[in-house]
Amino acid sequence: MKGKGNEGVARKLFIRTYGCQMNFYDSARMADVLAPIGYVPAEGPEEADMVILNTCHIREKAAEKVYSELGRLRALQHEKAAQGGRLVVAVAGCVAQAEGAEIMRRAPNVDIVLGPQTYHRLPEMVARAHRAGGGGGVLDTDFPVEAKFDHLPEQAAPQGASAFLTVQEGCDKFCTFCVVPYTRGAEYSRPVADIVAEARRLVAAGALEITLLGQNVNAYHGEDEGGRARSLGWLVRRLAEIDGLARIRYTTSHPLEMDDELIAAHGAEAKLMPFLHLPVQSGSDRILAAMNRRHDAAHYLRVVERLRRARPDLALSSDFIVGFPGESDADFRDTMRLVEAVRFAQAYSFKYSPRPGTPAAAIQDAQVPDALKAERLAELQAALQRDQRAFNEACTGRTLAVLFDRPGSRPGQLAGRSPYMQAVHAPLSGQALGRILEVRIERANASSLAARPPDGQADAA
Ligand code: SAH
Ligand code: SF4
Ligand code: F3S
Numbered sequence: 470m471k472g473k474g475n476e477g478v479a480r481k482l483f484i485r486t487y488g489c490q491m492n493f494y495d496s497a498r499m500a501d502v503l504a505p506i507g508y509v510p511a512e513g514p515e516e517a518d519m520v521i522l523n524t525c526h527i528r529e530k531a532a533e534k535v536y537s538e539l540g541r542l543r544a545l546q547h548e549k550a551a552q553g554g555r556l557v558v559a560v561a562g563c564v565a566q567a568e569g570a571e572i573m574r575r576a577p578n579v580d581i582v583l584g585p586q587t588y589h590r591l592p593e594m595v596a597r598a599h600r601a602g603g604g605g606g607v608l609d610t611d612f613p614v615e616a617k618f619d620h621l622p623e624q625a626a627p628q629g630a631s632a633f634l635t636v637q638e639g640c641d642k643f644c645t646f647c648v649v650p651y652t653r654g655a656e657y658s659r660p661v662a663d664i665v666a667e668a669r670r671l672v673a674a675g676a677l678e679i680t681l682l683g684q685n686v687n688a689y690h691g692e693d694e695g696g697r698a699r700s701l702g703w704l705v706r707r708l709a710e711i712d713g714l715a716r717i718r719y720t721t722s723h724p725l726e727m728d729d730e731l732i733a734a735h736g737a738e739a740k741l742m743p744f745l746h747l748p749v750q751s752g753s754d755r756i757l758a759a760m761n762r763r764h765d766a767a768h769y770l771r772v773v774e775r776l777r778r779a780r781p782d783l784a785l786s787s788d789f790i791v792g793f794p795g796e797s798d799a800d801f802r803d804t805m806r807l808v809e810a811v812r813f814a815q816a817y818s819f820k821y822s823p824r825p826g827t828p829a830a831a832i833q834d835a836q837v838p839d840a841l842k843a844e845r846l847a848e849l850q851a852a853l854q855r856d857q858r859a860f861n862e863a864c865t866g867r868t869l870a871v872l873f874d875r876p877g878s879r880p881g882q883l884a885g886r887s888p889y890m891q892a893v894h895a896p897l898s899g900q901a902l903g904r905i906l907e908v909r910i911e912r913a914n915a916s917s918l919a920a921r922p923p924d925g926q927a928d929a930a
Contacts, residue, residue, distance in 0.1 A: 480518040481511035487534060488525025490720065491585075491682050492562055494633040496523045499561065499588050501625045506592050514545060519557040519595070524564035526648045528822035535564050539576045546578055557581070557598055561588060563652035567826075569610045577606075584610035585638075585653055589620035612654045618663065625670065630874040630903040631886070632676035636664050636691065636704065637683030642723060644750075645761045645829040646790060646821060649684050658691035661699055661707065668708050677905060678716035678742075678872055678886075679708070686719045687726040702730030709740040715905055716872065716888075720746045725764050727772045736779030743780050744814070744890040747772070748788035752807030753800035756793050760829070766807055773811055784814035784860065784889040791849055792821040792842030795835040801845050808852050814860040814889055815916075816853045820846055854915065861891060861913035871920065872905045873897060887918065895920040 482503055486496040499521060500510065511517040522538055525531040542558050549556040559581035560572050566584035573582060580598040583591065587609045594607045601607070618635075639656045640649045668679055681704070683689060689701040699707075705717055717740050724747060734741055747769075751757050754765040776783050789804065820842040823830035864887070871893045873885035883897040894917065895908050901922075908920035 479509050480507050481516055482508040482519050482521070483511040483514050483517035484521045484523060485514075485538065486523045487531055488523070488527065488562065489684075490633055490680070491635060491638070491684065492523050492525060494635050494682055495562070495585060495588060496521070497626065497628065497633075498621055499523070499591060501622050502589060502591050503595070504624075504626070505622065506595070514542065514556075517556065518554075519559065521559045521561050524560060524562035526563035526567045526652050526824070528819060529824070530822070532564050532567075535560065535572075536575065539572075539579065543576075543578045557595065559583065559591075559594075559598075561585070563648065566610050566652040567648060569608050573606050573608060579606055581607045582610065583608075584612075586612050586617055589617040616657065616659075618659055623666075623670070625674075627674040628671060628676060630675060630872055631678040631680070632671040632674075633680050633682050634664065634667055634671065635659070635682045636701075636719075637686050637689045640684045641688075642685060642763075643761060645759065646793060646824065646827055648824045648827060651826060653684055656685060656688055658689050660691050661693040661704060664691065664704065665707065665711075668711055668714065672711055672713045675903060677714065677903070678718065678874075679714060681705075681708075681717065681719040683719075684721065685723050685726065687722040687728075687731055700728060700730045701726075702728065702732075702734040705731075705734045705741055706738055709738050714740065716740060716742050718742050718744065718890075722747050724749065724762075724769050724772050727776070732772075732775050732779050735776055735783060742888050742890075743782050744784045744786065744888065745776065746786040746788075749807065750788060750790050751793065751796075751800065752804035753796070754803070756796055756800050756803075759795060760790075760793060766803065769807070770810060782889075785811060786815045786890070787811075787813050787817075789816060789818040789849060789853075790821050791818065791845040792837035792839075794821070794829055794832040794837065796821075796837055796845075801849075804849065805852060808849070808856070812856050812860070813853060814891075815857050818846060818849050818853060858913065858915055860889075861915075861918060864889075864891070864910045864918060865913050866910065868907050868909050869893070869918075869920075870905050871895070871908050873901050874903060876902075892917040893920050894918075895922050897922050 484496045486492050514520045524535045546556045557580045561583050565582045569582040581594050597607045637658045639653045641656045643650050687701045690698045693699045749769050752766045869887045871885045873883040875884050877884040877894040884894045910918050911921050912919040
């Protein structure tokens with residue numbers, strides 16, 4: 470029997486996550502918050518009593534997905550209701566924060582709308598939604614004064630061999646194209662003691678690798694036990710003291726916040742993996758200024774040079790936007806030049822998408838036509854893919870330590886990540902799952918590597 474609001478009766482929860490890794494972390498924490506009131510994971514929306522869409526507002530396409538998904542869920546809600554049941558639908562994340570009231574208006578089948586800073590209050594919202602019985606939704610998109618991290622359960626579902634840990638949230642940078650400062654709010658750093666405790670719990674539950682997350686993770690300045698503000702570089706070295714933790718990563722960084730302590734950590738701390746995602750957006754000083762990135766291309770190249778001096782094998786990744794308002798051919802050439810200079814191991818690139826409420830979207834007469842954006846994107850992506858392939862090919866014949874954390878796409882295969890974040894697959898049995906193994910790279914594909922298992926490697930030696 471399915472209880473309405475009865476504690477101790479298992480109800481099924483399905484969460485669909487869009488957007489960045491912080492949203493994936495948040496989804497896991499929402500599941501943790503709902504576990505004590507009886508929610509267990511569902512395989513899909515069809516068998517769920519509650520579906521949460523954890524949404525992303527970064528580009529128009531991402532935001533529009535929400536409404537089409539809500540349309541599909543409405544049909545499911547009707548089916549459930551016809552059988553005397555109920556499917557509660559919640560919209561969380563950055564679209565919820567940005568346009569909560571509009572969601573309620575456009576999609577009356579939504580029971581709950583909650584922002585990224587209020588999900589510790591979910592049990593209360595669920596209870597209210599059940600009391601309302603389908604009429605009238607619950608909207609909670611506050612930026613509460615209490616930090617949600619202080620109200621989340623310590624007990625967390627295990628994340629496996631590679632785990633995420635949010636250390637910093639929000640952004641005060643206000644790049645002119647970006648919604649994040651509005652959807653996530655002001656920068657906030659969690660205290661060191663909380664992070665160390667959470668890291669220890671993750672390691673005890675089987676994590677070998679922890680990725681420290683933040684919208685501006687290297688702006689981290691949390692207080693240590695003595696009340697002193699500490700940098701991310703310091704935090705990395707502190708976490709590296711945890712026995713059993715083999716790998717540390719962090720994402721996403723801003724070029725202005727790569728301080729000496731963090732760059733030094735790349736040279737000094739073997740557990741800090743030789744891979745860094747460092748978004749640059751553009752190689753044109755004029756566009757960087759219009760984006761309010763607050764640094765020029767030369768600054769970025771200097772940071773890269775210092776990082777490579779500290780850690781010569783560091784692999785770099787980045788984000789690019791083409792077609793920012795006013796971007797000329799000459800500006801785009803500057804971006805291509807920066808790509809040639811750095812040679813990224815991997816990268817993400819996007820057409821500029823005007824976002825409501827951001828300063829760049831209000832620039833009336835300088836929007837770049839879509840066809841030109843598409844042309845530039847294709848040229849940029851061809852260069853980035855060429856560099857990624859070259860980086861991958863340079864790894865063939867090498868032995869790399871791979872953390873195998875998931876089944877491969879074919880039976881009898883496992884997949885994992887190299888120190889440089891490359892996807893690697895190898896013919897291995899399930900026994901190797903959750904382990905770091907030295908494997909020999911046999912073949913490079915466009916975006917992954919094929920490896921030979923350790924015994925084959927012994928033959929080759
Ligand atoms: N905090 C990170 C990035 C957050 S968003 C940073 O400071 O770089 C992830 C990426 O989405 C950005 O790096 C940017 O390349 C892209 N992006 C953000 N807003 C965008 C927009 N309006 N149009 C296109 N791409 C955008
Ligand atoms: Fe957005 Fe800029 Fe903040 Fe990154 S630094 S989240 S791109 S405003
Ligand atoms: Fe998207 Fe929000 Fe992350 S807008 S990229 S989910 S911070």
